[in-house]
Amino acid sequence: MLAKTVHKFAATHARVAAHIRLLPATRSLGPSRFLSTTARPRAEAVTNHNIPTGSSAVAEQSGMMPIYLDAQATTPLDPRVLDAMMPYMTESYGNPHSRTHKYGWESEKAVDKAREQVASLIGAHPKEIIFTSGATEANNTAIKGVARFYKDKKNHIITSQTEHKCVLDSCRVLQEEGFEVTYLPVSKGGIISMNDLKEAIRPTTALVSIMAVNNEIGVLQNIKEIGKLCRERRVFFHTDGAQAAGKIPLDVNEMNIDLMSISGHKLYGPKGVGALYVRRRPRVRLEPIITGGGQERGLRSGTVPSSLVIGMGAAAALANRELEYDYAHVSKLAARLISGIQSRVSHVVRNGDPAHMFPGCVNLSFSFIEGESLLMALKNVALSSGSACTSASLEPSYVLRALGAEDDMAHSSIRFGLGRFTTESEVDYVVDNVEAHVNRLREMSPLWEMFQEGIDLKTIQWSQH
Amino acid sequence: MAGRTEILRLYRSSLRAAQQFETYNFRKYFYRRTRDRFHSASRLAEPQQIEQALQEAQAELQVMQRQGVLNKMFSHNRTALEVDPHYSSGARRGAALTDDDRRVEYEETLFY
Numbered sequence: 001m002l003a004k005t006v007h008k009f010a011a012t013h014a015r016v017a018a019h020i021r022l023l024p025a026t027r028s029l030g031p032s033r034f035l036s037t038t039a040r041p042r043a044e045a046v047t048n049h050n051i052p053t054g055s056s057a058v059a060e061q062s063g064m065m066p067i068y069l070d071a072q073a074t075t076p077l078d079p080r081v082l083d084a085m086m087p088y089m090t091e092s093y094g095n096p097h098s099r100t101h102k103y104g105w106e107s108e109k110a111v112d113k114a115r116e117q118v119a120s121l122i123g124a125h126p127k128e129i130i131f132t133s134g135a136t137e138a139n140n141t142a143i144k145g146v147a148r149f150y151k152d153k154k155n156h157i158i159t160s161q162t163e164h165k166c167v168l169d170s171c172r173v174l175q176e177e178g179f180e181v182t183y184l185p186v187s188k189g190g191i192i193s194m195n196d197l198k199e200a201i202r203p204t205t206a207l208v209s210i211m212a213v214n215n216e217i218g219v220l221q222n223i224k225e226i227g228k229l230c231r232e233r234r235v236f237f238h239t240d241g242a243q244a245a246g247k248i249p250l251d252v253n254e255m256n257i258d259l260m261s262i263s264g265h266k267l268y269g270p271k272g273v274g275a276l277y278v279r280r281r282p283r284v285r286l287e288p289i290i291t292g293g294g295q296e297r298g299l300r301s302g303t304v305p306s307s308l309v310i311g312m313g314a315a316a317a318l319a320n321r322e323l324e325y326d327y328a329h330v331s332k333l334a335a336r337l338i339s340g341i342q343s344r345v346s347h348v349v350r351n352g353d354p355a356h357m358f359p360g361c362v363n364l365s366f367s368f369i370e371g372e373s374l375l376m377a378l379k380n381v382a383l384s385s386g387s388a389c390t391s392a393s394l395e396p397s398y399v400l401r402a403l404g405a406e407d408d409m410a411h412s413s414i415r416f417g418l419g420r421f422t423t424e425s426e427v428d429y430v431v432d433n434v435e436a437h438v439n440r441l442r443e444m445s446p447l448w449e450m451f452q453e454g455i456d457l458k459t460i461q462w463s464q465h
Numbered sequence: 466m467a468g469r470t471e472i473l474r475l476y477r478s479s480l481r482a483a484q485q486f487e488t489y490n491f492r493k494y495f496y497r498r499t500r501d502r503f504h505s506a507s508r509l510a511e512p513q514q515i516e517q518a519l520q521e522a523q524a525e526l527q528v529m530q531r532q533g534v535l536n537k538m539f540s541h542n543r544t545a546l547e548v549d550p551h552y553s554s555g556a557r558r559g560a561a562l563t564d565d566d567r568r569v570e571y572e573e574t575l576f577y
């Protein structure tokens with residue numbers, strides 16, 4: 001019955017929509033209104049190709065999008081990046097590996113420039129950059145590649161408990177192949193201890209893989225010290241820089257980084273492209289995962305996706321130029337968001353050590369509230385409770401667990417991701433909405449009520465399920 | 466070297482090009498970026514630096530003009546903020562458009 005009504009409603013709507021769309025067309029039959037070149041406002045000259053049509057029109061009719069505050073999941077493609085990509089998505093379609101004609105040469109030249117742009121973002125040499133399909137592939141290539149290449153002499157890998165899933169999973173695969181893996185714990189603030197690392201390094205350690213900026217809590221590890229220690233102990237150091245590259249200054253030589261993964265779509269570039277930095281001196285050797293035509297120095301076969309790579313290069317160059325400007329903007333917004341929420345909502349905790357933090361990632365726990373219900377209530381804001389990969393599951397985040405967060409705090413956390421395109425008004429909007437919904441949800445929460453009555457929640461015996 | 470009126474014209478064109486983006490976040494970003502770029506350029510003393518800043522601004526203007534058109538062709542959504550009357554600074558159409566225009570004029574007076 002209900003379904004039928006909805007259907008009927010939808011049908012009527014579609015007809016109305018079709019009718020409305022028809023109107024200008026009918027009018028345009030009049031004396032050459034759309035052919036005239038005089039006295040026409042310029043804006044009308046553009047046809048929008050993206051207005052929903054057909055049956056999907058009804059579902060999307062509201063056309064309203066939530067405010068985007070999920071910059072760690074992905075960032076919008078910067079129009080300046082798209083501008084650099086357009087020629088290579090239209091006319092210059094040559095295979096960059098074609099050596100016999102101008103189509104190939106043009107693409108190759110542009111790919112070389114992109115390689116330089118990515119290299120210069122991290123202080124590397126262009127020959128040390130290998131393009132991949134993303135940071136996931138770069139991490140897999142680096143970790144599995146180094147471990148397998150040196151497996152005759154070394155069989156041990158060190159990483160941390162708060163790494164991205166693709167690093168942890170690469171390590172798990174290696175464990176199945178017989179490697180030993182040490183997963184370093186982190187402090188309450190999310191930082192690994194240098195002493196733990198020192199003690200974990202063995203003569204058989206092939207690789208240390210520690211991420212720069214964490215994707216869930218924004219904590220920044222002490223990359224320079226880790227790099228120095230690894231160099232002293234002659235262990236290769238890989239860092240997952242997906243969330244750090246283009247956001248904070250990075251220099252592979254100053255920081256003694258031997259391998260670094262970067263993702264295109266986290267620095268306002270296109271999705272489906274990334275890069276792996278592989279040091280040449282002292283040389284780091286890898287066993288490739290993908291073999292074939294021998295592109296990318298044999299470390300990653302397959303035609304280089306020139307338009308994506310050129311987009312990533314443009315994004316890297318832009319990030320390099322705009323780094324300070326963006327950083328200042330994001331810091332200002334983060335301060336506004338945190339002080340706004342903390343002055344208007346009680347019992348909010350920021351996760352991660354504020355002294356070692358990329359400001360664009362603000363992870364807050366709202367006591368006495370389920371993060372999932374707050375996410376649901378804040379439907380006008382695009383947020384996540386942690387990484388995009390785990391946002392579908394109701395499991396509390398393993399990163400927050402590793403910080404030693406109690407289950408309830410891990411369950412009540414939300415990540416606010418700020419970026420280049422976030423505005424002050426958006427932050428104000430979010431603060432207003434967070435205040436309203438947190439208060440409403442707490443009003444309904446028995447835990448909040450008990451807390452208000454002064455009952456210590458830790459003394460309650462919860463029944464086992 | 467570019468003269469005063471030339472710079473002012475470039476500034477005005479850039480602000481207007483920024484306003485051409487339909488997508489709220491792009492429009493606001495390019496407006497802010499343009500304003501900040503010209504304001505910091507106005508504090509430069511070295512002729513060479515000024516020349517470089519102007520070249521950068523010129524290149525950026527061309528990109529904004531192309532991408533503003535492209536953006537118009539494909540954008541179709543409004544953010545929750547734009548449709549909320551409490552946050553009209555984010556709005557685009559009607560009264561707010563003239564607001565934006567007024568801001569362009571205001572910016573120009575601030576600049577010199």
Ligand SMILES: Cc1ncc(COP(=O)(O)O)c(C=O)c1O
Nearest residue numbers: 134135136164215240242243263
């Ligand atoms: C820290 C980190 N590493 C790796 C990735 C994966 O990157 P990509 O989507 O480019 O494969 C992400 C993002 O999802 C990330 O945040």
